Amino acid sequence: MNKDIELLVKKAKESDLKAKEELLNRFKPYVIKKARGIYIKNYDMDDLIQIGNISIMKAIDKYNLEKENFVSYVTLAINNNFNYEIRKMSKSRYDSSLNKVVEGDLEIIDIILEEENIEEDFIKKEKLNTVYIALNKLNEKERKLIYSIYFKDIKLKEYALKEEIKYGTVLKRKTKILKKLREFLKEK
Structure with missing residues (x-):
């Protein structure tokens, strides 16, 4: 054969x-x-x-x-x-191209550019993390005041009434705490 x-x-x-x-x-x-x-x-x-x-x-x-x-x-x-x-x-x-058409006239690059900026998101997360670390350095009373004002959107006047503290005292505490936070953030 x-x-x-x-x-x-x-x-x-x-x-x-x-x-x-x-x-x-x-x-x-x-x-x-x-x-x-x-x-x-x-x-x-x-x-x-x-x-x-x-x-x-x-x-x-x-x-x-x-x-x-x-x-x-x-x-x-x-x-x-x-x-x-x-x-x-x-x-x-x-292997692919960022100019590959995925839907109608829409290219992959258009989707990436529109939706998010990874670098910016990372920087924001790092800044937030730094702020949380600084907030954790505050004592409980100070954290409660900042949390109420900035996270729960409670007005200073409402906070003063709720805690039975004079408005002026709450305003001075807030100013003092923010100064303290700025110092913590400078350390970072």
Whole structure:
């Protein structure tokens, strides 16, 4: 059988179309078997068989007749070409452009620029964290006053009435606490 295949390869290399067709038919079951075990997104069975057939044709052109082992050569070529196609398609799945149109005329870059600024968000979080650290350095009474005024939006007058403290005293405490917070924030 190997002598028969080697003779067909020799004829195919000499541009004998019938010899090429016969080689394609002989290796068709192998190509189909390999193609059934492969999945590449957006490729159907015909696409995979075509890759196998192209592999056979390239193998015929590149094969050295002195080696006398075309079966091994062509099966390795078919396997390598399927593996190459899988690698190529898996890489292209991850490569993309920020100018890729995702919806109508909307590009990926437009979505990124519109929605958020990561650097700005990070800076805001860092500043907030610094403020929380400074607030934790205050005693309980001081934190309660700042929390009520700035987080619960309670007016100074309401706070004074609720705590039964003079408005002027609450105003002085607030001023003193804010000065203390500024000092804590300068330390940071």
